[in-house]
Amino acid sequence: MKGGEDPGRGKETNQMNVGPFHMEVRRRGLAGLLLGLGLSLCGCAHVRTLSPGEALTPQERHEAIRRAGVWSPTDIPSVDLKAGPDAKGAFAFNEWVTCEYKERTRGSGHSPKFDCQTSPGHDMKVKYGPHNGEVFGAVLSTRLFWALGFAADRIYPVRVRCQGCPKDPWSSPETAGEVAEFDPATIERKLPGRAMETWADSGWKWSELEDIGPEAAPGARAQRDALKLLAAFVQHTDSKAENQRLLCPKGEEVGRTGCRSPVLMVNDLGCTFGHAGLLLHVNQNSVRLAAWSQVPVWKDRARCVAELKHSFGGTISNPKIGEAGRAFLAGLLVQLSDSQLHDLFETARVNLRPRGPGEDSPPASVDEWVTAFKLKRAQIVDQRCPE
Numbered sequence: 001m002k003g004g005e006d007p008g009r010g011k012e013t014n015q016m017n018v019g020p021f022h023m024e025v026r027r028r029g030l031a032g033l034l035l036g037l038g039l040s041l042c043g044c045a046h047v048r049t050l051s052p053g054e055a056l057t058p059q060e061r062h063e064a065i066r067r068a069g070v071w072s073p074t075d076i077p078s079v080d081l082k083a084g085p086d087a088k089g090a091f092a093f094n095e096w097v098t099c100e101y102k103e104r105t106r107g108s109g110h111s112p113k114f115d116c117q118t119s120p121g122h123d124m125k126v127k128y129g130p131h132n133g134e135v136f137g138a139v140l141s142t143r144l145f146w147a148l149g150f151a152a153d154r155i156y157p158v159r160v161r162c163q164g165c166p167k168d169p170w171s172s173p174e175t176a177g178e179v180a181e182f183d184p185a186t187i188e189r190k191l192p193g194r195a196m197e198t199w200a201d202s203g204w205k206w207s208e209l210e211d212i213g214p215e216a217a218p219g220a221r222a223q224r225d226a227l228k229l230l231a232a233f234v235q236h237t238d239s240k241a242e243n244q245r246l247l248c249p250k251g252e253e254v255g256r257t258g259c260r261s262p263v264l265m266v267n268d269l270g271c272t273f274g275h276a277g278l279l280l281h282v283n284q285n286s287v288r289l290a291a292w293s294q295v296p297v298w299k300d301r302a303r304c305v306a307e308l309k310h311s312f313g314g315t316i317s318n319p320k321i322g323e324a325g326r327a328f329l330a331g332l333l334v335q336l337s338d339s340q341l342h343d344l345f346e347t348a349r350v351n352l353r354p355r356g357p358g359e360d361s362p363p364a365s366v367d368e369w370v371t372a373f374k375l376k377r378a379q380i381v382d383q384r385c386p387e
Helices: 009-015 020-028 030-039 058-067 133-148 206-210 220-233 323-333 338-347 366-381
Strands: 095-104 113-119 122-128 154-163 179-189 193-195 244-249 263-266 298-300
Touching: 058 244, 095 122, 113 154, 122 133, 122 154, 133 154, 133 179, 133 220, 133 323, 133 338, 206 220, 220 263, 220 323, 220 366, 323 366, 338 366
Parallel strands: 095 154
Antiparallel strands: 095 113, 113 122, 122 179, 154 179, 193 244, 244 263
């Protein structure tokens, strides 16, 4: 024993201070907690708590997932991918938005972002920067999901003039100036509704899509398989549970926790259109044509196993797809016209992104992205899966 050391001190320390942090470690596991505290390189989860009566019981959550939908019918040929969802709080493509700085957005992730307000009580989250892959990936994937009928948050590609903003709120949040401009930037609007959670940001794992109850809508298996295949198509890299949301859409609520028509949606689609891997190098790999175009849709064509490498903390890896799910997604994708695809990639401003991993790599054109999309789409359309 070292001099002055209390022989009972270690034992006492192990028995005391079992507070919220220690309970969280026990509940989620060390790896899950580290992700929640900010070691993930994508996403923006933050610590919050549910008020009394908001939390679902595990059984309520289980039953909601078993009957939840993932898709709703959409008139795909008429969708305006440049304008995006026409909803309250929408912004036009590349619109200049003026707001007043509040603070650097709290939470995890390495994606530069800050909070500001257009008027008192009208807050918004801004992600910014030409080297921030999520500024481009979130627009691409949310617009694509929305156009095909899969629920997604609304991400608007804008330019921002922020009064009282530091020039770089993420790196130097205390150095405020008069007006700072951010081009390119995005503003996020959450899909209206109530998150159905057992604890804050509990989300759902992709493996839970396999549990389909008798109250699920007809075709639920095909639609869920189509969602898995779409995740592989866009290379949804950061698939930890909190990046998927069990949502009760606005108007479907029953009491504090009930819901007539729950929806399973992907909550964070910023780490996409690159090449999924163990580590989440969002700024290096997201929206990189050289990487995304080289990833095959199928890892094993004979068995219809899609190519999507497992990421640290992720909950989906190389999903196996049934023929009904493949055909369902193929039937949606072929409805997108060349002009719509052009609008999709132009609106995401892919011409500002280097085609390769290095920042000195020349950007890829919108036409090159459209060609790559069509070639990868053909891998789904031309495939046939075992029944």
